[in-house]
Amino acid sequence: MGLIFAFISLGLALIFGVMNIVNFAHGEFMMIGMYVALLISTYLPLDPLFSLPFAALVGFFLGIVSYRFLVQYILRGPMVAQLFGTFGLMLFLRYLFMLIFGPDVRSIKKGILVGKTLSLGWITLDVSKVVSAGLCLLLFAFVYWMINRTKLGRALKATSIDAEAARYMGIDTEKMNALAWGVGGATVGIAGGLLAHFYYITPTVGMLFILIAFAIVALGGFGSILGTFIAGLIIGLIQVIGGHYLSELKFTFVYIAYFLAVVLRPRGFFGW
């Protein structure tokens, strides 16, 4: 679970790190990824696992489109405008899906991974969670490699550190911003596709995850991929342990952890 959280936050960390903007609609991107997985597994003779590329594609386009039509403009405004612009986007997407699919809770019922468990002697694991965790790890490594080792990734990083200087160096920052939104959307789309295997699907599911994602990103340091990864694991652990003892308050522990973390170390563990 921690890995999934970490992965959801990764997209957010990218967007936040590159553009210094809080994306409230991030949870909604994830929700859309979940619906993509649901639709593909319901109407096409494909396993929900193979819906991941589609979810990534949809997330990518969603990110680019929302950048072109909304974020580009609100970036010029003050911070308040950014908060409310993305918040408006969040409401819009949520109720668009409410309108199309209704408020019912759905879940994916068939698929290779759904509902199977793996017995490892003393411990029983949910196969879908194990495979999701594994995939997340792989993708994490991939994004890490892309950001730190490729030219494109370095351009992205340069934009995030100092957009103006990057522009002087000949980097098309507008394009990089759009790309960050696209990649952020794609990662969270995949996360949604994976999450759909073992989590219920409703149009309002995003809110729950976006807050945890905020906590993780802040804890790990905005824009740091490694930090996000570690913070995701920590938050996942806090939630599982806290939920074990006092299940009603498990999110309270997460929020308190976030609160303490940002107050004690406002830059997060690995922020620059």
Place this chain on the structure above:
Amino acid sequence: MWQVIKDIFSFRDYHRFERIGLLIFIVIILIFPLIVEQAYSRIVMIKFLLFALFGIGWNLIGGYGGQVDLGQAKNVGFGAYATALMMVWWNTPFWITVPIGMIIAAFESFGVAYPMFRLKGHYFAIATLCVALVWKELFIFWDWTGGARGVEIPVKATADFVHMQFPSNIYYHYFVFFLFITQLLFMNWFRKSKLGYQLQAVRDNEEAAASLGINVTWTKVKTYTITGGLGGVGGSFLAVYYLYIDPDLVMPLDLSILIAMTVLVGGAGSMWGPIIGAAILIPLDMYLGAWLALIGGRYGIDFMVYSLIIMIIAAREPKGIWGIIERVKGRG
């Protein structure tokens, strides 16, 4: 002392049109229940005044202070719970529960404010949001607050000015209007107080303000505390208006954000911002919802229109509608 009273009631530094506008606005609100008979319109009006009230409270920290606080719902919740619980337990008069609710909300705000104002911008906004959510979860979790079931206030048979329970909406209309006017006057005074000027200096340029000897953090903490207390008043009103409260009703995340949004849409940091914002968003929300339900539209379209307007305003006019008005005025 005389100076304070003069500051409270003097709107002299506003433009002539603004003063006339305010007068017209007050007259309209005063005669509204006398000319409009329709029950739904009256409910919309009360909700509008309530959100204008919340907006004025939030405007202190969010508008004049420039700090985006997304946790105002917790203060509303404190006020509402203080009133509701004390009425249920001891049958306390409403007017005693209001200051107590305000004090509780202000104390809590003061407690969390100091660490929180080490943060800036987004970090601060999300931290306030988290604090509000922690309180909501705690209120659901605790037994003495009624948990998720909430608190029900015993209904009185007749109009009761001690417990502020009335058989008709007209009473509530004037009641919330009274609270609104008191907060408006308070804001008018605060604007011109020492703290108010310090706060605006901090908003415009923190370094410059600090170099002039203003204690930046302390200014923000004081304002945040006051904002917390003002939020409690509206909460107390909610408790006696609905006569039933639960954490999902009085302290949800949506409420925090709606409060902040009304001010932003109207124009943060001006007297008219909260009024204009609430005057647009609240009737829009309620009439659109009612109209769509009438024509059999599906749930959700109203929120989509609503969010589109928010997005357009955020993208095109970050200063809000008041910003447009001021620009037109400046040109003309």
